[in-house]
Amino acid sequence: xxxxxSKYGSYALITGSASGIGxxxxxxxxxxxxxxxxxxxxxxxxxxxAKAMIEKYKVDARALVLDxxxxxxxxxxxxxxxxxxxxxxxHSAAVSVVGDYLDLPLEQHRALxxxxxxxxxxxxxxxxxxxxxxxxxxxxxxxxxxxxxxxALVQHYAASKAYILILAEGLWYELRSHGVDxxxxxxxxxxxxxxxxxxxxxxxxxxMPADEVARxxxxxxxxxPSLISGARNRRDFFxxxxxxxxKRAIEIVGNRLMKMYRGK
Numbered sequence: 001x002x003x004x005x006s007k008y009g010s011y012a013l014i015t016g017s018a019s020g021i022g023x024x025x026x027x028x029x030x031x032x033x034x035x036x037x038x039x040x041x042x043x044x045x046x047x048x049x050a051k052a053m054i055e056k057y058k059v060d061a062r063a064l065v066l067d068x069x070x071x072x073x074x075x076x077x078x079x080x081x082x083x084x085x086x087x088x089x090x091h092s093a094a095v096s097v098v099g100d101y102l103d104l105p106l107e108q109h110r111a112l113x114x115x116x117x118x119x120x121x122x123x124x125x126x127x128x129x130x131x132x133x134x135x136x137x138x139x140x141x142x143x144x145x146x147x148x149x150x151x152a153l154v155q156h157y158a159a160s161k162a163y164i165l166i167l168a169e170g171l172w173y174e175l176r177s178h179g180v181d182x183x184x185x186x187x188x189x190x191x192x193x194x195x196x197x198x199x200x201x202x203x204x205x206x207x208m209p210a211d212e213v214a215r216x217x218x219x220x221x222x223x224x225p226s227l228i229s230g231a232r233n234r235r236d237f238f239x240x241x242x243x244x245x246x247k248r249a250i251e252i253v254g255n256r257l258m259k260m261y262r263g264k
Contacts, residue, residue: 091124217229
């Protein structure tokens with residue numbers, strides 16, 4: 001059986017990896033001897049994360065500071081990785097906005113589409129083509145459990161994550177015969193900086209550590225098209241989507257989010 005590094009290359013590109021789930025992916029990969037490329041818009045965070053990986057795990061971690069909402073971001077990525085054996089790409093970066101859809105500035109909606117949707121499409125297209133030609137490689141697109149139904153207050157974020165999920169699942173089928181593994185990852189509530197955006201009331205919420213989410217995903221890669229993180233989340237969302245009508249599921253999630261963010 002091919003070991004992880006032989007299958008997925010000596011370098012992994014992880015977007016949004018200066019913190020949160022992306023950072024957890026980078027650290028676990030560094031533990032496995034894979035050199036992480038820390039791509040993030042946060043320059044200080046990216047360089048700090050890369051330095052920490054180098055010192056702790058003796059890997060060739062690299063910081064790549066880049067704004068994925070810019071239309072030419074792929075040119076910078078391809079230039080940065082052209083001499084590296086990149087065999088795994090994880091798109092964890094995301095724009096998350098909380099609020100009534102019509103109350104949020106249109107520019108925020110456009111930025112969300114650029115990072116969550118367009119970047120997923122372009123990363124999967126470029127690296128999918130590379131990996132297909134090599135007949136090996138892996139792509140993890142980080143979706144969200146919110147992708148499973150409409151979600152009030154995070155309606156556009158949830159919609160973008162639904163795009164990511166469906167793209168990943170379709171690519172899983174198309175590319176598996178070419179030796180390329182694809183996974184759509186659906187985390188539930190996870191301990192990351194993003195979960196605190198909008199100052200929600202998280203009391204009573206089941207919140208997973210980011211490293212558990214990342215480890216589960218890496219273990220599932222190549223075995224299935226998508227994954228909801230955590231056995232408890234898998235149970236809860238199975239019940240939500242199977243026991244209730246879609247209308248009622250949307251109401252249940254909407255009520256929960258209203259209580260979290262609005263105290264209603």
